[in-house]
Amino acid sequence: MQIRYLILFFISIMLTNLNCKNAKNETPGKGVSFALNEYRKKTIDSIHYAIELEIPSQKIQAIEGKQLITFNLKSLDSALVMDFSTDSAHVHAVKSAGKEISYDFINEHIVIKTDQLVKGKNEIEIIFTAGDLSLNRNEEYLYTLFVPDRASTCFPLFDQPNLKASYSLTLKTPKHWEAVSNGILKEKTSTGDQNIYHFEKTKPISSYLFAFAVGKFFKTEKIVDNRAMTMYYRETDSVKVKRNSDEVFNLHAKSLTWLEDYTAIKYPFGKFDFVLIPSFQYGGMEHPGSIFYNESSLFLDENAPINRKLARASVIAHESAHMWFGDLVTMDWFNDVWLKEVFANFMAAKIVHPSFPEINHDLRFLLAHYPGAYEVDRSSGTNPILQKLGNLKNAGTLYGGIIYQKAPIVMRQLEKKIGENLMRESLREYLKSFSFSNAKWDDLIGIIDNKSPEDITTWSNVWVKTPGMPEYEFVGNKDEIQIQQKKDSLSGRIWQQPVVTIWKEMFAQGSIRINLNNKPQNVRKPDLPAMVFPNSNGQGYGYFKMDSVSEDYFLKNYNSAKDTMLIDPVFRGAMLVNIWEGFLRGDGAAPEHFISILIDILPKENNALISDNLLGNLQTTWWTFLTESQRSQYQEKIEKVLWTLLETTTDKGMKNSYFRVFKNIAMTDDGLSKVESLWNEKLKVKDLILSEDDKITLAYELILKQKGDGKAIFEKQLNDTKNPDRKSRMKFVIPALSPDQNVRDAFFESLKRPENREHEAWVLEALGYLHHPLRAKNANKYLKPSLDLLQEVQLTGDIFFPQRWLSATFSGHSDLESANIASSFLKANPDYPYYLKNKILQSTDMLDRAVKLKK
Numbered sequence: 041m042q043i044r045y046l047i048l049f050f051i052s053i054m055l056t057n058l059n060c061k062n063a064k065n066e067t068p069g070k071g072v073s074f075a076l077n078e079y080r081k082k083t084i085d086s087i088h089y090a091i092e093l094e095i096p097s098q099k100i101q102a103i104e105g106k107q108l109i110t111f112n113l114k115s116l117d118s119a120l121v122m123d124f125s126t127d128s129a130h131v132h133a134v135k136s137a138g139k140e141i142s143y144d145f146i147n148e149h150i151v152i153k154t155d156q157l158v159k160g161k162n163e164i165e166i167i168f169t170a171g172d173l174s175l176n177r178n179e180e181y182l183y184t185l186f187v188p189d190r191a192s193t194c195f196p197l198f199d200q201p202n203l204k205a206s207y208s209l210t211l212k213t214p215k216h217w218e219a220v221s222n223g224i225l226k227e228k229t230s231t232g233d234q235n236i237y238h239f240e241k242t243k244p245i246s247s248y249l250f251a252f253a254v255g256k257f258f259k260t261e262k263i264v265d266n267r268a269m270t271m272y273y274r275e276t277d278s279v280k281v282k283r284n285s286d287e288v289f290n291l292h293a294k295s296l297t298w299l300e301d302y303t304a305i306k307y308p309f310g311k312f313d314f315v316l317i318p319s320f321q322y323g324g325m326e327h328p329g330s331i332f333y334n335e336s337s338l339f340l341d342e343n344a345p346i347n348r349k350l351a352r353a354s355v356i357a358h359e360s361a362h363m364w365f366g367d368l369v370t371m372d373w374f375n376d377v378w379l380k381e382v383f384a385n386f387m388a389a390k391i392v393h394p395s396f397p398e399i400n401h402d403l404r405f406l407l408a409h410y411p412g413a414y415e416v417d418r419s420s421g422t423n424p425i426l427q428k429l430g431n432l433k434n435a436g437t438l439y440g441g442i443i444y445q446k447a448p449i450v451m452r453q454l455e456k457k458i459g460e461n462l463m464r465e466s467l468r469e470y471l472k473s474f475s476f477s478n479a480k481w482d483d484l485i486g487i488i489d490n491k492s493p494e495d496i497t498t499w500s501n502v503w504v505k506t507p508g509m510p511e512y513e514f515v516g517n518k519d520e521i522q523i524q525q526k527k528d529s530l531s532g533r534i535w536q537q538p539v540v541t542i543w544k545e546m547f548a549q550g551s552i553r554i555n556l557n558n559k560p561q562n563v564r565k566p567d568l569p570a571m572v573f574p575n576s577n578g579q580g581y582g583y584f585k586m587d588s589v590s591e592d593y594f595l596k597n598y599n600s601a602k603d604t605m606l607i608d609p610v611f612r613g614a615m616l617v618n619i620w621e622g623f624l625r626g627d628g629a630a631p632e633h634f635i636s637i638l639i640d641i642l643p644k645e646n647n648a649l650i651s652d653n654l655l656g657n658l659q660t661t662w663w664t665f666l667t668e669s670q671r672s673q674y675q676e677k678i679e680k681v682l683w684t685l686l687e688t689t690t691d692k693g694m695k696n697s698y699f700r701v702f703k704n705i706a707m708t709d710d711g712l713s714k715v716e717s718l719w720n721e722k723l724k725v726k727d728l729i730l731s732e733d734d735k736i737t738l739a740y741e742l743i744l745k746q747k748g749d750g751k752a753i754f755e756k757q758l759n760d761t762k763n764p765d766r767k768s769r770m771k772f773v774i775p776a777l778s779p780d781q782n783v784r785d786a787f788f789e790s791l792k793r794p795e796n797r798e799h800e801a802w803v804l805e806a807l808g809y810l811h812h813p814l815r816a817k818n819a820n821k822y823l824k825p826s827l828d829l830l831q832e833v834q835l836t837g838d839i840f841f842p843q844r845w846l847s848a849t850f851s852g853h854s855d856l857e858s859a860n861i862a863s864s865f866l867k868a869n870p871d872y873p874y875y876l877k878n879k880i881l882q883s884t885d886m887l888d889r890a891v892k893l894k895k
């Protein structure tokens with residue numbers, strides 16, 4: 041990338057010399073290319089946007105806006121390119137010093153020629169109609185979501201992260217609507233049927249972090265630890281709000297205080313609010329001063345399992361950490377987006393630990409990161425942590441399991457390599473040096489390499505800049521056992537990492553820590569044939585193949601007190617990850633045997649985190665790896681085991697988990713009768729409290745499995761549901777559950793129109809049912825059209841949507857025909873965009889493995 045850039049640079053110098061004036065009158069393409077990004081970074085600074093938007097009460101009415109953009113221009117070599125990803129009809133006038141000036145609208149850019157500009161301070165006024173694409177307009181509220189390059193779909197600006205700017209926002213809203221944005225509310229006035237909100241000028245922030253939400257929101261203000269915070273929310277269940285509210289405020293206050301201490305920098309953005317939005321696309325989004333959350337990740341149901349509570353604390357800590365890591369210091373270009381995510385996760389893990397002293401955090405880290413990272417890294421569509429990005433319009437495709445799950449693992453390894461103190465010292469220097477500015481991964485590596493005796497650059501080149509996961513195997517004979525890295529896909533690549541392995545003989549056992557390099561390493565020279573349990577502390581990254589003797593010993597004596605290692609939950613979690621990986625790679629038991637193993641060990645597990653992991657693998661094995669006849673063979677048994685666990689466990693969180701899986705798997709008359717009786721409340725299980733969402737999904741299972749009169753069940757459930765957002769969602773999802781194929785076909789057809797994909801969470805839920813394993817055969821015909829739609833889905837949807845669209849589409853499929861549809865599609869489109877091709881390979885990896893293992 042650097043070399044190519046240098047060449048471009050020389051060419052542009054040559055052009056300048058040949059052509060004196062108007063040198064770079066190139067036509068900008070769509071999006072923000074890396075070259076445009078670099079050019080603007082060099083020539084523009086001191087940017088301020090004063091934006092005024094008039095929000096009407098009806099969501100179909102246009103939002104009119106005007107803005108004054110002030111900036112310093114250092115060069116008049118080239119026309120000024122601003123980004124506005126709409127059409128030319130959205131621009132009404134462009135003015136300078138009060139007078140209209142000429143401009144061109146080219147490929148979603150407003151282009152102003154140099155004769156309309158001056159070197160130094162410029163003030164450009166633009167009158168426009170805002171684009172709706174990223175405004176998430178609902179009947180009673182709207183909210184922006186501008187990450188990664190979507191601010192330009194709403195208003196004209198320089199939409200790239202390294203041109204930080206301050207924003208002064210004025211919003212005119214319908215009466216009784218609240219408004220919240222990054223800046224402090226300076227003044228609120230009312231005229232007739234309007235409220236006018238004036239927000240103070242923000243600190244310098246990147247365009248993807250600018251945000252506002254307006255609408256009918258409830259509002260709670262609270263001061264915790266001398267910190268004033270306001271929570272905006274939509275939830276109508278006041279008991280639920282009351283139950284959760286204090287904890288939500290406290291978790292924020294705790295996170296912020298912890299971060300101020302760790303970074304030695306006070307919270308940098310003045311005021312601190314958060315907005316809870318129903319069906320928000322992500323867990324949260326870190327707009328400085330105004331974090332947006334998915335309401336359901338913060339307002340938990342009664343008896344929420346411990347992992348939901350952990351997830352809530354984690355998402356709050358994650359978004360709070362972003363205020364420093366991402367918002368105060370921001371990536372220079374979106375290829376380093378992983379860096380803000382890894383820091384947020386890394387800090388979140390540190391922050392959440394003290395709040396949950398009863399939790400085994402090594403186990404939590406293991407189960408929250410390794411399986412998710414392997415899911416992508418074992419597929420042929422995997423990517424390195426640090427990826428290349430030629431144009432900002434493709435930034436959304438960078439996100440995924442590698443950024444969110446693998447990168448934290450690698451960051452933890454880095455900290456272990458250099459030590460906690462040096463890590464904190466380096467991060468403080470990094471944050472201080474680049475405050476309110478931008479930095480790259482290599483900037484941080486430079487800081488660390490200066491302080492550390494280790495060669496961090498070489499380590500980073502393998503772990504951060506190349507894709508995939510190492511594979512290890514044990515070799516040797518009865519005299520010695522060795523562990524070695526298997527032949528790697530990239531020649532000469534060595535995955536340096538320490539790995540702990542437990543060995544066990546008849547009368548002795550011990551553990552050994554090995555620094556893995558490319559040479560075989562001795563684990564033990566035993567006198568007797570020994571068993572080995574590789575990566576026994578779960579911290580090494582890769583596939584650690586287990587031998588059948590050791591695996592059998594572990595499973596036959598699952599969680600048995602006869603051996604202390606077996607009752608260590610981290611050890612159990614680590615071995616289960618090894619075994620699951622082996623199963624998926626065809627090195628372990630066949631599926632019909634594997635399901636009986638899972639059914640057998642599940643009741644022996646008393647740790648909620650491991651139990652949830654087992655239940656997840658159980659459901660995947662059940663629906664994806666078993667044939668229909670294999671399922672029917674185990675149907676009664678699995679229902680009986682789950683129901684007994686559900687009735688007898690005293691752990692309320694685990695009870696809820698067993699309930700969810702039972703509901704999902706039940707198929708026998710008896711099982712479905714239980715589902716029905718739970719739904720209509722004729723049956724109560726002690727300490728099992730069902731939320732409105734639980735009731736809705738119970739109704740869905742009954743409709744899907746055709747137990748009772750589907751239409752009547754839906755009507756009753758709709759009637760019983762109080763929350764208006766949930767009602768709308770149900771009406772959207774229900775056609776996907778219809779027993780009538782024509783109704784389902786029509787629903788799928790409707791998804792081809794972008795306006796029907798606006799509520800992405802709704803679409804994903806509906807797709808899950810449309811492609812449910814029980815309906816998969818009849819849903820094969822949707823696969824090809826869904827792939828055909830993918831590029832459009834990427835253009836019109838949010839950043840995670842293409843991946844989620846694919847996952848929801850393929851999750852229910854496990855036969856050869858579906859696998860062939862995906863592979864034929866890729867064959868027929870050899871020039872398909874690289875990132876999207878990878879997403880398809882990632883989403884169909886499980887399907888391909890199922891086809892192989894089912895043979």
Ligand SMILES: [Zn+2]
Pocket residue numbers: 326358362380381384
């Ligand atoms: Zn994040």
